[in-house]
Amino acid sequence: MLRRRNLKRALQKAFLNPEYALSVFYKRFKSYLSYRFKSGSSAYPETVSLFLTYNCNLRCKMCGQWGESGWARKLPKEVVSKGLPIDKLETLIDDIVTFKPAITLFGGEPFLYSNWEELVCYIKSNGLRVNVITNGTLISRHIEKIVELGIDELIFSLDGPEEVHDEMRSGKGTFKRATDGFKELLEYKKKSGRNNPKVNINATIFEINYRRLDELVEIAESIGADAITFHHLIFQSDKICSNNSRVFKDEFDLNCRDWTGFARDTLPDIDTEYLIQKLHELKKRVSPVSISVYPNFTDKEIRRYYTSFEFFPDSYSPRCVSPWMTVYIFPNGDIKPCLDTCFVAGNIFQERFSEIWNNTRLTHYRSVLKKRGIFPACTRCTEFYRS
Numbered sequence: 001m002l003r004r005r006n007l008k009r010a011l012q013k014a015f016l017n018p019e020y021a022l023s024v025f026y027k028r029f030k031s032y033l034s035y036r037f038k039s040g041s042s043a044y045p046e047t048v049s050l051f052l053t054y055n056c057n058l059r060c061k062m063c064g065q066w067g068e069s070g071w072a073r074k075l076p077k078e079v080v081s082k083g084l085p086i087d088k089l090e091t092l093i094d095d096i097v098t099f100k101p102a103i104t105l106f107g108g109e110p111f112l113y114s115n116w117e118e119l120v121c122y123i124k125s126n127g128l129r130v131n132v133i134t135n136g137t138l139i140s141r142h143i144e145k146i147v148e149l150g151i152d153e154l155i156f157s158l159d160g161p162e163e164v165h166d167e168m169r170s171g172k173g174t175f176k177r178a179t180d181g182f183k184e185l186l187e188y189k190k191k192s193g194r195n196n197p198k199v200n201i202n203a204t205i206f207e208i209n210y211r212r213l214d215e216l217v218e219i220a221e222s223i224g225a226d227a228i229t230f231h232h233l234i235f236q237s238d239k240i241c242s243n244n245s246r247v248f249k250d251e252f253d254l255n256c257r258d259w260t261g262f263a264r265d266t267l268p269d270i271d272t273e274y275l276i277q278k279l280h281e282l283k284k285r286v287s288p289v290s291i292s293v294y295p296n297f298t299d300k301e302i303r304r305y306y307t308s309f310e311f312f313p314d315s316y317s318p319r320c321v322s323p324w325m326t327v328y329i330f331p332n333g334d335i336k337p338c339l340d341t342c343f344v345a346g347n348i349f350q351e352r353f354s355e356i357w358n359n360t361r362l363t364h365y366r367s368v369l370k371k372r373g374i375f376p377a378c379t380r381c382t383e384f385y386r387s
Contacts, residue, residue: 020129020152023100031324035370040363042324044099048092048353049339051330052105052113053083084331086115088348090122092329095353097126106133117145124150131155132197137174139181143188151197156182158201158216158228160209167208179223186224201228207269213278220289227290230279232297233270234380236262237309243376248342251368256342259377272303295385311379318373322383323366327357337365338383 027046034042093103103123110116110132123130131153139146139154146154156178159168165175182199189195203209203216213230220228241259248256276299282291297305301313312318323337330336333349335356343365346356356362369375378384 020102024102027101028325031321035319035321035324040365040367040370041358042366044096044357045101045324045326047104047326048096048101049104049106049326049328050084050089051107051328052110052116052119053108053331055083055108055112082331083113083115084329084333086118088333089115089119092348092353093123093126093128097128100128102129102131104131104133109135109138111138111142117149120149120151129153133157135169135174136178136181137171139178140184143181143185146185146197147188147192147194153196153198153200154185155200155202156225158203158219160203160212161215161219164209164212179219182223182225198227199223199225201225202231203228204231204233205270205275206233210270210275210278213282217282217285217287217289217291221287225289227292230282230291230293231382232293232295232302232305233268234262234382235264235268235309236377236380238263238265240309240376247372247375252343252365254342258340258342262340262380267309268306270306272306275306276302294382313379316385320369320374320378320381320384322386323362323369325386326383335362337362338381340377340381 024046027043030043031046105113105116105119107113111134113119120130129152130150132151133155136154136156158178159165162175165178166172169175185197185199201216201220203213205213209216216230217228236259238260241257241263244259245256248254279293279302283293285291295313295316297313298315301315305311305313327345328336328339329348333347334344335346335348335353336344345362345365346359348356351359374384
C-alpha cells in the first residue's frame, strides 16, 4: 500500500501531524480494502475538498484554471462570482461529520470566498481538520482569524525567487505580499503560543525555476514554513487530452476536454541530469524545513517524464485509487470523483452527500476505472500518486 521509496515523506508528514497521519492511514487502508474487494462502492473518503469559488485575484501562467489556456477563462462572469452557499455547506458538514474527513478549502482563491470565516468556524466546531490551499497574497489581511479560528494547515504555492514568482503569477509584488504575510503569520503564532496553522509550500518544477530550487528552500526557511514539497510539472499533449476525452465519450457518453489547460505543443526544456542531481542534493539537505519531492520518481522515471509525452512510471502500480479516497465539490454543488474531470456523480443542492457517495453513478465510475486501471491522462495527475 505504501511504497518503500515514499516512506520518508510519510514519516516526515507523520512527525508534523502524528494524529492526523494515523487517521489518514486508517481511512486509506479502508479505501484500499474497498477497492480490492468491492464492486465500485467505497468506505467514506479521507478528504472532502471544497472548491469554494472560481474567483481568483491572480492569473498564473501554469494554472489549468486561469492560465493562458485555462478552462475557467471561458466561464461567464456570473458563474465566476458565485460561491458555495454557506447554508448548504453547513448542511454538508452535518452530513459528513460522522466519518471525520479532513476538509480542504481551495478554488480559485479561498480567501476571496465571502463566508470563509463562518465556514471554518463551523467546520472546527464539529471537530474536523481544515486545510487551505492559497496563493498567499491575502494572508496579511486575515492573520488573526486564520490562527484563532484554528486552521490546521496552509498550503502555499511558491514558484521561485521574487522575479520568477511574480512572472509566473502575472503580478508584480505578488511574491512580497505573500512572503511578508507568512512572516507576519509566524510572528503572530510565536506571540500567541500557537503551532498552527502549519505552513506547507508546494513548488512546481518547470523551466525557469529548476536551476534555482536551493533558493526556494531558503525562502521556505525564511518565512518559517514547516515543509516544502517539490512537485513535478503537470503537462499533457493534445493527443493524450483527445484520447482521454474519447474514453469518457465511450464509457460515460460525456464530451470532455478537461485537461486542455495543461496541454502544450513542446516538451519542457529541462536538463534532466541537472534536475536529478539537484533533487538528490535537496533530499540530503539539513534544514528545519521538511523537504520532499512528489511524485517521488526514480531517476529513470524523471528522465522519461520530461522527455516524452507518453509516460508510465515503473515504480507505481497501473491503477488509480483516488476516487475511493477523496472527492471534490464545486461551486454549483456538483460532486466529482476527480478534480480534472467532467464526470458529475451528483449535486449536494439536490441530495445528501451520504446518498451520493455510493450511488449508482459513482460506483459505475469507480468500476470502470478499476477495470481499466487508469484513464489516458492519469499518469500526470497528482492524485494517481496518492498511494
